[in-house]
Amino acid sequence: MQRPLACLALFLLLLTGCLARNPATGRTELSLYSDKDEISLGAQAAPSVIQESGGLYRDAGLSTYVDEVGQKLVAVSDRPFLPPGDASFRYKFHLLNSSEVNAFALPGGKIFITRGILTRLGSESEMAAVLGHEIGHVAARHGVHHMQSAMGMDLLISLGATLVKAQNPDLVGVDQIAGAARVGAFALQMKYSRDDELQSDELGMKYAGKAGYDPRGMTRVQEILKSLQAQEPGLFESLFRSHPPSDDRIEATRKYIAKRFGGQDLDAAYVSHAERFASRTAALRKIQKAYDRHAEGTKAMAPISEKKIDVASPEGKKAAEAAHAAFADAIRMDASQAPFHTSQGYLYLLQGDSPNAGRALKRAVELDGELFEPLFLLGVHEFTGGRLGASRDLFVRGSLLYPAHPGPYYYLGRISEQEGKRAEAVRHYRRAEAAGPETPYGREAKERMKKL
Numbered sequence: 001m002q003r004p005l006a007c008l009a010l011f012l013l014l015l016t017g018c019l020a021r022n023p024a025t026g027r028t029e030l031s032l033y034s035d036k037d038e039i040s041l042g043a044q045a046a047p048s049v050i051q052e053s054g055g056l057y058r059d060a061g062l063s064t065y066v067d068e069v070g071q072k073l074v075a076v077s078d079r080p081f082l083p084p085g086d087a088s089f090r091y092k093f094h095l096l097n098s099s100e101v102n103a104f105a106l107p108g109g110k111i112f113i114t115r116g117i118l119t120r121l122g123s124e125s126e127m128a129a130v131l132g133h134e135i136g137h138v139a140a141r142h143g144v145h146h147m148q149s150a151m152g153m154d155l156l157i158s159l160g161a162t163l164v165k166a167q168n169p170d171l172v173g174v175d176q177i178a179g180a181a182r183v184g185a186f187a188l189q190m191k192y193s194r195d196d197e198l199q200s201d202e203l204g205m206k207y208a209g210k211a212g213y214d215p216r217g218m219t220r221v222q223e224i225l226k227s228l229q230a231q232e233p234g235l236f237e238s239l240f241r242s243h244p245p246s247d248d249r250i251e252a253t254r255k256y257i258a259k260r261f262g263g264q265d266l267d268a269a270y271v272s273h274a275e276r277f278a279s280r281t282a283a284l285r286k287i288q289k290a291y292d293r294h295a296e297g298t299k300a301m302a303p304i305s306e307k308k309i310d311v312a313s314p315e316g317k318k319a320a321e322a323a324h325a326a327f328a329d330a331i332r333m334d335a336s337q338a339p340f341h342t343s344q345g346y347l348y349l350l351q352g353d354s355p356n357a358g359r360a361l362k363r364a365v366e367l368d369g370e371l372f373e374p375l376f377l378l379g380v381h382e383f384t385g386g387r388l389g390a391s392r393d394l395f396v397r398g399s400l401l402y403p404a405h406p407g408p409y410y411y412l413g414r415i416s417e418q419e420g421k422r423a424e425a426v427r428h429y430r431r432a433e434a435a436g437p438e439t440p441y442g443r444e445a446k447e448r449m450k451k452l
Contacts, residue, residue: 023079024140024203033107033144035083041144042108048404049106050094051372054339057097057115058368065280066113067093069124070131074109076210078203079139082109091138093131097339099291101225105134107143118281119288120224124273125217128208133218136203142196201249202256214270215261219253226250290333294340297326301347311350323347338368346377357381372402379411388415406436410445422452 070093082089091109099116111134205215301323303309309316327344345360364374379394392415399408413428432445
């Protein structure tokens with residue numbers, strides 16, 4: 001009986017060492033991740049999350065504006081520093097180039113907001129409500145709690161990566177690649193509980209009020225989203241998965257405002273800055289029309305890219321013509337947007353038009369050298385043309401931008417295989433399999449390894 005008791009005592013001691021005070025609630029709770037672990041998790045997932053969400057929106061002035069508002073809220077939050085007292089760490093606010101209406105946070109203070117949601121808001125106080133809500137998730141460590149709940153699957157995936165590495169001692173990076181894929185996928189699919197959402201709403205209003213913003217911005221945001229949900233349900237799919245609006249949440253915000261800010265003249269005591277917000281986002285609203293046209297082209301091209309119809313068939317030619325017209329219109333409206341040229345190049349690639357595909361994809365890379373999709377597609381273009389050196393450089397760059405994507409590793413393996421470098425090809429194929437074992441790249445990489 002002594003051995004089980006000793007194990008139980010050790011287990012309780014370990015749990016005691018993992019207890020920590022929640023900065024937002026003040027409650028003591030189990031914490032298997034330290035502040036530094038949390039920061040590391042967010043940093044590991046961020047590159048892949050950014051690329052899966054369309055990349056960053058390239059407007060330095062607007063990005064600075066979002067960051068300035070966000071930092072005001074961080075300064076009055078319950079968790080302005082991670083680790084506590086470490087002023088060298090800053091929350092990071094990222095503006096994503098996506099028409100989806102969404103905002104979310106990764107563990108460790110990396111907060112994302114889409115240009116799509118900014119075009120739907122009407123004031124700076126409403127933007128502050130959205131950012132404050134996401135800061136609330138970080139302050140209350142909601143993301144970490146969900147990571148802990150998924151610990152079982154987390155351990156299984158980590159064990160799998162460890163076994164692969166044990167079988168290949170010279171293989172560097174498989175565990176990191178698998179980890180990035182794991183955390184990134186989890187972050188994008190995370191669904192908070194109803195209590196988490198209500199708590200973050202309250203924290204967002206609390207931080208907005210302390211920063212001088214009208215806390216009613218949170219109620220207006222909830223009302224806007226609820227009214228738009230019925231009009232454009234597909235556009236809000238990502239947001240509603242993680243932040244479902246409801247009459248209960250709207251009513252809860254009103255009750256919280258009455259309780260915390262009751263007796264105050266909110267119009268006199270707090271600001272909304274509707275005019276300033278309209279001025280700062282005017283260019284964004286204008287360019288949305290071009291992105292709407294681009295979306296029409298993407299929709300027309302989908303049956304071709306998804307291999308539902310043959311691009312050379314009459315139906316495929318008609319779809320390609322409609323897609324090309326939409327992409328051309330979007331480019332005429334704003335030729336500085338890399339995604340427009342990327343989609344145009346991808347369609348040319350599907351049609352086998354190599355010269356035009358290369359031209360469009362090179363233009364996209366020139367406009368945004370940190371966007372994965374045009375880099376990867378241009379790499380495919382160069383590879384199919386037999387230009388192995390050029391394609392290798394592009395795939396290496398792509399793997400650094402999007403470490404959880406199996407495609408670059410797969411093609412690097414193909415390049416090494418063509419060059420007769422068997423061991424190098426195996427290393428790349430192993431990485432492709434670790435990043436996406438159930439993807440076509442991962443499965444094909446596994447099959448090619450069997451033949452080497």
